[in-house]
Amino acid sequence: MEAYFERLRSVYPLSAEGLDLLKSYMAKKHLSKGDFILRKDETCRHIYFVNKGFARIFYFKNGKEITEWFTPEKNFCFSITSYFEEKPSHLIIECLEDSEVIYLSKEGLDTLCKTHIEISNFFSKLISGALILSQKRMDSIQFETARQRYEKLLKTQPYILQKAPMQYLASFLGITPETLSRIRTQI
Amino acid sequence: MEAYFERLRSVYPLSAEGLDLLKSYMAKKHLSKGDFILRKDETCRHIYFVNKGFARIFYFKNGKEITEWFTPEKNFCFSITSYFEEKPSHLIIECLEDSEVIYLSKEGLDTLCKTHIEISNFFSKLISGALILSQKRMDSIQFETARQRYEKLLKTQPYILQKAPMQYLASFLGITPETLSRIRTQI
């Protein structure tokens, strides 16, 4: 069995039948560094699983790129508002490395959720996980300094610091590249 | 039919049977101003619906109260991390007015979700709504100034400004009461 099936089961313990159902709505794509998983103004109709590689989620604010999140290997990503509200995405998801991405279609997932309670529960678990992440990140942004958040990143997700350019990290932390540079020299 | 049933159906169009199932796990409480819906270190075992009144969600950071969110009438609230991870809550939910609150038990909801696909879909819709809210608030916090957020609040939820004391609003906006006071004189 492929590794990402195990990852799906770590979200919610799906039966073999449940996995097969999901599988019928999944597609694997190989993308190169710089390719887009989700383009600007495209409606997000899939949940993406970065099986191999590394991606970043960003958008433009006053002509500048703002990095919102990174997606390391073996993690999910999607544009929350575009997906649920079925509107064009202001978020852009880009591969920072050559990547292998599994696309799970919203249409398929919605269909399965209507008829299969196991899939519906899987989906609940998936989005409640996203909700917890979102909540923790919000707390972090509002009530920690940029330095504290940088240090936390250094401890908990050092691979992000290794893979992502400073300018992306700076906008992710909500500060300018200059300020990040000064923080780094003082640690 | 009571008004909050209609509100539940605005989240997801439940059948009469579905509503009855939920109803059996709901309890109504009347609380006074200053009462707690959720105490510190208590595990959040319900989703709360503020049918009448007004509540705020806050926590302590370095001995100071930080307001995280307000819950106006006809809205839901709960501690996301405490509820899903079943851990003691660092968040406190307090009534800022005499309130009528509907408690929907996690235990009941979990039980129903296992066997009733309609309830499972209702729950998915409820938490995806929370996820969208969380996402939008995160964008707002990270990439708007305190003044922009104050002005947006003034436009979209003026009742919060009327009901909540300045000090709560300040910590909600992530600034000091002094800075909020100065912003207000300049608008």
Add this chain to the structure above:
DNA sequence: TTTTACAATTGACAATTGTCAAAAAATGCA
């Protein structure tokens, strides 16, 4: 290798916000 373009750092200065103290205003209670 050299060139070129982009990324990261550094310095000087401006703008914003926080801190602390005090005054003014509002609120609750006897």
Add this chain to the structure above:
DNA sequence: TGCATTTTTTGACAATTGTCAATTGTAAAA
């Protein structure tokens, strides 16, 4: 009503961060 308490506002100053410009470093292309 009047007093006590709390909240909000104001002022002075310090600390932090942003902006802009210049410099250095790095990596891909010629």
